[in-house]
Amino acid sequence: xxxxxxxxxxxxxxxxxxxxxxxxxxxxxxxxxxxxxxxxxxxxxxxxxxxxxxxxxxxxxxxxxxxxxxxxxxxxxxxxxxxxxxxxxxxxxxxxxxxxxxxxxxxxxxxxxxxxxxxxxxxxxxxxxxxxxxxxxxxxxxxxxxxxxxxxxxxxxxxxxxxxxxxxxxxxxxxxxxxxxxxxxxxxxxxxxxxxxxxxxxxxxxxxxxxxxxxxxxxxxxxxxxxxxxxxxxxxxxxxxxxxxxxxxxxxxxxxxxxxxxxxxxxxxxxxxxxxxxxxxxxxxxxxxxxxxxxxxxxxxxxxxxxxxxxxxxxxxxxxxxxxx
Amino acid sequence: xxxxxxxxxxxxxxxxxxxxxxxxxxxxxxxxxxxxxxxxxxxxxxxxxxxxxxxxxxxxxxxxxxxxxxxxxxxxxxxxxxxxxxxxxxxxxxxxxxxxxxxxxxxxxxxxxxxxxxxxxxxxxxxxxxxxxxxxxxxxxxxxxxxxxxxxxxxxxxxxxxxxxxxxxxxxxxxxxxxxxxxxxxxxxxxxxxxxxxxxxxxxxxxxxxxxxxxxxxxxxxxxxxxxxxxxxxxxxxxxxxxxxxxxxxxxxxxxxxxxxxxxxxxxxxxxxxxxxxxxxxxxxxxxxxxxxxxxxxxxxxxxxxxxxxxxxxxxxxxx
Numbered sequence: 001x002x003x004x005x006x007x008x009x010x011x012x013x014x015x016x017x018x019x020x021x022x023x024x025x026x027x028x029x030x031x032x033x034x035x036x037x038x039x040x041x042x043x044x045x046x047x048x049x050x051x052x053x054x055x056x057x058x059x060x061x062x063x064x065x066x067x068x069x070x071x072x073x074x075x076x077x078x079x080x081x082x083x084x085x086x087x088x089x090x091x092x093x094x095x096x097x098x099x100x101x102x103x104x105x106x107x108x109x110x111x112x113x114x115x116x117x118x119x120x121x122x123x124x125x126x127x128x129x130x131x132x133x134x135x136x137x138x139x140x141x142x143x144x145x146x147x148x149x150x151x152x153x154x155x156x157x158x159x160x161x162x163x164x165x166x167x168x169x170x171x172x173x174x175x176x177x178x179x180x181x182x183x184x185x186x187x188x189x190x191x192x193x194x195x196x197x198x199x200x201x202x203x204x205x206x207x208x209x210x211x212x213x214x215x216x217x218x219x220x221x222x223x224x225x226x227x228x229x230x231x232x233x234x235x236x237x238x239x240x241x242x243x244x245x246x247x248x249x250x251x252x253x254x255x256x257x258x259x260x261x262x263x264x265x266x267x268x269x270x271x272x273x274x275x276x277x278x279x280x281x282x283x284x285x286x287x288x289x290x291x292x293x294x295x296x297x298x299x300x301x302x303x304x305x306x307x308x309x310x311x312x313x314x315x316x317x318x319x320x321x322x323x324x325x
Numbered sequence: 326x327x328x329x330x331x332x333x334x335x336x337x338x339x340x341x342x343x344x345x346x347x348x349x350x351x352x353x354x355x356x357x358x359x360x361x362x363x364x365x366x367x368x369x370x371x372x373x374x375x376x377x378x379x380x381x382x383x384x385x386x387x388x389x390x391x392x393x394x395x396x397x398x399x400x401x402x403x404x405x406x407x408x409x410x411x412x413x414x415x416x417x418x419x420x421x422x423x424x425x426x427x428x429x430x431x432x433x434x435x436x437x438x439x440x441x442x443x444x445x446x447x448x449x450x451x452x453x454x455x456x457x458x459x460x461x462x463x464x465x466x467x468x469x470x471x472x473x474x475x476x477x478x479x480x481x482x483x484x485x486x487x488x489x490x491x492x493x494x495x496x497x498x499x500x501x502x503x504x505x506x507x508x509x510x511x512x513x514x515x516x517x518x519x520x521x522x523x524x525x526x527x528x529x530x531x532x533x534x535x536x537x538x539x540x541x542x543x544x545x546x547x548x549x550x551x552x553x554x555x556x557x558x559x560x561x562x563x564x565x566x567x568x569x570x571x572x573x574x575x576x577x578x579x580x581x582x583x584x585x586x587x588x589x590x591x592x593x594x595x596x597x598x599x600x601x602x603x604x605x606x607x608x609x610x611x612x613x614x615x616x617x618x619x620x621x622x623x624x625x626x627x628x629x630x631x632x633x634x635x636x637x638x639x640x641x642x643x644x645x
Binding site: 255266 | 374375478479480481508509510511512513514516517520521524535536537538539541542543544545561565575576577578579580581582583584585586587588589590591592594598
């Protein structure tokens with residue numbers, strides 16, 4: 001498999017917070033890689049920094065940021081602008097805030113193509129209608145003339161996806177694309193993404209906090225905590241044999257119909273996510289971890305559990321016998 | 326089964342919505358003839374998609390909205406027309422967003438004390454004692470009672486909201502999406518807390534959520550709402566084991582459990598979205614129903630109530 005996106009040792013500091021601390025992410029062609037974690041763990045910031053869309057006042061450092069074999073870490077803003085929306089596209093959680101309320105769906109969708117490719121208007125409109133139909137929107141001609149507020153949440157998210165596909169991107173970054181939607185619509189949108197990936201050979205970096213979504217759609221999962229990827233593995237192996245105490249804890253927190261009896265307590269992780277300042281050393285999870293010991297405040301070893309399954313923890317793989325989940 | 330702690334009879338709420346500057350106002354029926362009873366100490370989960378009327382139902386029950394028709398009874402007493410202070414002693418809310426539901430300029434202890442102060446006849450020493458007790462119940466320290474909401478995490482704020490709901494020792498707590506804004510590890514803490522409080526204090530919950538896995542975990546009975554009506558109401562285990570309404574089946578099918586390899590299910594609902602301003606004729610679910618018959622578009626299905634529960638569907642009536 002060819003790597004589409006390779007990020008090594010990504011560090012992002014925003015003001016006095018170390019938001020991302022040495023993250024590595026690889027997305028292969030035609031693969032879905034899920035970044036999972038709780039709010040504030042740095043998953044969105046990691047994705048934004050790949051796109052060069054970090055908030056003002058943040059600092060990015062990385063030893064490698066390669067897209068389709070090319071190092072883009074040193075790209076100028078103008079060079080990044082050419083890539084964004086063209087070869088790499090992004091969709092966000094709340095489609096209402098990322099669509100412009102003052103323009104019709106049609107004019108927003110065609111703008112991408114006209115700007116990047118200089119495609120004539122009529123042709124761009126045809127392409128937009130074709131993609132709207134592809135994402136399951138009936139009567140695309142009607143929708144092109146409508147404004148975002150006239151569409152339901154599910155339709156808006158479909159429009160966002162269609163817009164992201166206008167220039168045939170190689171990489172799609174989706175930041176919580178279904179979190180604001182009803183479960184029924186979520187299933188439809190995820191099916192759509194999976195279908196598109198097959199047809200277009202897209203590489204998808206999907207950011208989510210929902211382990212159900214991860215299990216059903218990801219080829220590979222990276223679990224983030226306090227700015228670091230603490231565990232990364234092929235999906236089946238992560239759910240069958242989670243190694244990091246945080247991953248194990250997270251999996252017991254999720255209510256699964258039929259798994260935990262009603263009124264019996266769910267597993268939970270005590271405490272709250274710490275705020276990490278630059279210079280913080282050791283494991284970010286140690287204050288909430290039941291297995292923490294002295295070595296956890298030192299340098300944490302990166303271990304290989306099995307082929308493609310990596311762990312950032314002082315515990316030896318297979319600790320505590322068979323994994324809880 | 327004990328006597329119902331809360332009973333809702335024929336509850337209905339209409340809104341008049343203007344759709345354009347000159348268009349005549351349209352009538353939207355957000356809650357349409359909803360009735361149920363919840364026995365003391367149990368939990369009724371209410372599920373449905375956005376716009377199905379579940380939050381309007383919560384607001385009607387809490388007395389934040391006046392019903393167009395129908396009654397809410399707590400322990401046999403009608404809430405409509407009851408004094409606000411008396412009502413507050415019987416029923417209390419916990420809302421979704423702990424960032425929006427707490428006054429940012431007041432200390433935690435004062436926020437929790439507010440329902441007691443509003444009663445107007447409770448002494449200061451008594452208020453102090455009961456606030457401390459409520460904070461303790463939800464796992465907050467006295468020191469945290471002196472802080473402001475901005476100094477607490479999302480989970481801690483939701484604990485504050487729960488303490489405020491409990492401080493008057495109500496019979497009923499209406500939880501409207503109480504964990505939807507929280508991270509999974511924190512969600513589990515709050516769910517465990519709610520379950521523990523119900524057991525220890527004998528509370529009755531109305532638990533509204535779009536997350537079916539959460540509802541399955543906490544609710545003893547589940548009501549499924551679709552465009553303002555309860556289309557199925559059944560004891561929790563039976564509902565999850567054998568859903569009878571096609572809509573319930575679709576909802577359950579769309580729950581993504583963390584089991585890799587199963588892929589994303591085809592829910593089979595098509596892309597017609599429910600619109601409360603244009604409720605379909607006949608069975609209101611028929612345009613999306615994968616099992617719809619011809620009569621479903623013209624005849625309103627009758628309510629079938631049997632040993633299993635309540636369901637409103639032509640298919641169920643037929644099979645019986």
